Amino acid sequence: MGEEEVSNKQIILKDYVHGFPKESDFLLKTSSTIKLKLPYDSHDAVLVKNLYLSCDPYMLNRMREADASYPTPFTPGSPINGYGVSRVVDSSHTSFSKGDLIWGITGWEEYSLITDTSLLFKIQDADLPLSYYTGLLGMPGMTAYAGFYEVCSPKKGETVFVSAASGAVGQLVGQFAKLMGCYVVGSAGSKDKVDLLINKFGFDAAFNYKEEEDLNAALKRYFPDGIDIYFENVGGKMLDAVLLNMRLRGRIAVCGMISQYNLEEHEGVSNLFCLVIKRIRMEGFVVPDYYHLYPKFLELVLPHIRDGKLTYVEDIAQGLESGPAALVGLFSGRNVGKQVVAVAHE
Numbered sequence: 546m547g548e549e550e551v552s553n554k555q556i557i558l559k560d561y562v563h564g565f566p567k568e569s570d571f572l573l574k575t576s577s578t579i580k581l582k583l584p585y586d587s588h589d590a591v592l593v594k595n596l597y598l599s600c601d602p603y604m605l606n607r608m609r610e611a612d613a614s615y616p617t618p619f620t621p622g623s624p625i626n627g628y629g630v631s632r633v634v635d636s637s638h639t640s641f642s643k644g645d646l647i648w649g650i651t652g653w654e655e656y657s658l659i660t661d662t663s664l665l666f667k668i669q670d671a672d673l674p675l676s677y678y679t680g681l682l683g684m685p686g687m688t689a690y691a692g693f694y695e696v697c698s699p700k701k702g703e704t705v706f707v708s709a710a711s712g713a714v715g716q717l718v719g720q721f722a723k724l725m726g727c728y729v730v731g732s733a734g735s736k737d738k739v740d741l742l743i744n745k746f747g748f749d750a751a752f753n754y755k756e757e758e759d760l761n762a763a764l765k766r767y768f769p770d771g772i773d774i775y776f777e778n779v780g781g782k783m784l785d786a787v788l789l790n791m792r793l794r795g796r797i798a799v800c801g802m803i804s805q806y807n808l809e810e811h812e813g814v815s816n817l818f819c820l821v822i823k824r825i826r827m828e829g830f831v832v833p834d835y836y837h838l839y840p841k842f843l844e845l846v847l848p849h850i851r852d853g854k855l856t857y858v859e860d861i862a863q864g865l866e867s868g869p870a871a872l873v874g875l876f877s878g879r880n881v882g883k884q885v886v887a888v889a890h891e
């Protein structure tokens with residue numbers, strides 16, 4: 546490789562997005578090139594070949610103009626970035642060597658020069674599918690782990706409800722709840738996803754929220770004695786209905802509110818007084834606050850994956866050019882399981 550300069554396809558955000566994101570908000574740039582060697586004066590940087598890229602709902606918030614409450618927006622005209630799995634091609638960082646596999650924040654392009662290495666993790670267990678490090682063994686896995694075990698403080702026998710339950714995070718929360726001996730119900734947006742929840746991930750029950758006219762009645766059907774733990778992924782009407790069905794001293798881990806991300810004006814929530822009378826603890830969290838627990842998380846999940854007790858469904862789009870459609874598909878529920886983009890198979 547050496548000083549070799551190669552073509553480097555990139556996914557560019559054309560301009561800030563309003564409302565629902567569209568595939569046409571992005572373009573595939575084919576004219577860029579990159580040297581497969583770090584500049585001689587580089588320090589603490591890595592040059593990587595990207596193998597898998599992760600499509601995550603939070604990326605939509607980065608497609609909008611600066612919002613003080615959220616991470617830095619993408620720069621229109623430049624490649625977007627996000628979580629991914631990559632092979633180190635060259636390194637000036639003591640923790641990473643040429644040939645290492647890593648996961649963390651990288652560019653939506655074939656090769657990336659990463660100067661902020663604070664969110665890079667070296668992959669030690671490469672016998673499992675590498676794409677898992679965008680999901681089960683990466684950021685979404687840590688999100689499910691932190692939100693369920695750390696925020697919800699679950700106990701055996703408790704009742705658990707998970708929304709967006711077949712997605713990257715939700716499918717794991719449900720399986721963690723079953724491992725803990727809880728009763729778990731999930732909601733999802735299609736019959737196929739509902740089947741997956743019950744037959745693949747072992748949820749006790751599941752329902753298609755799009756077919757329920759009265760979410761309160763649906764929750765009462767599945768939780769006649771109420772919900773101890775709600776893992777919140779969607780917000781809006783579902784949150785309002787859940788509040789009515791929570792039990793005394795229930796816990797709500799607010800992981801995300803995808804139903805609200807595309808709205809110009811967020812929906813109101815009417816039943817917050819339930820927090821008071823039922824002594825409910827409702828707590829938001831962001832996964833980077835818990836990355837110090839990553840080794841403990843691996844200790845829990847790796848044996849379960851290897852002995853088949855923990856399973857994972859991925860939706861893999863092939864080729865960098867399929868990235869924009871895969872990413873915007875998250876907001877219409879097109880993805881079945883964790884949405885990944887395979888950029889290169891090495």
Ligand SMILES: NC(=O)c1ccc[n+]([C@@H]2O[C@H](COP(=O)([O-])OP(=O)(O)OC[C@H]3O[C@@H](n4cnc5c(N)ncnc54)[C@H](OP(=O)(O)O)[C@@H]3O)[C@@H](O)[C@H]2O)c1
Pocket residue numbers: 601602603684685688709710711712713714715732733734735738778779799800801802803804805830831832833875876877878879880881882883884
């Ligand atoms: N706090 C954190 O640090 C953190 C980290 C990662 C993710 N999150 C949040 O966790 C949630 C799940 O993320 P994920 O990565 O697992 O995504 P995902 O579930 O794999 O994909 C998103 C899913 O959301 C559902 N959805 C889309 N629009 C919806 C709407 N209007 N109402 C209800 N459901 C809708 C769709 O499934 P259906 O077909 O079932 O509708 C879609 O497949 C998101 O809110 C995300 O922002 C938070």
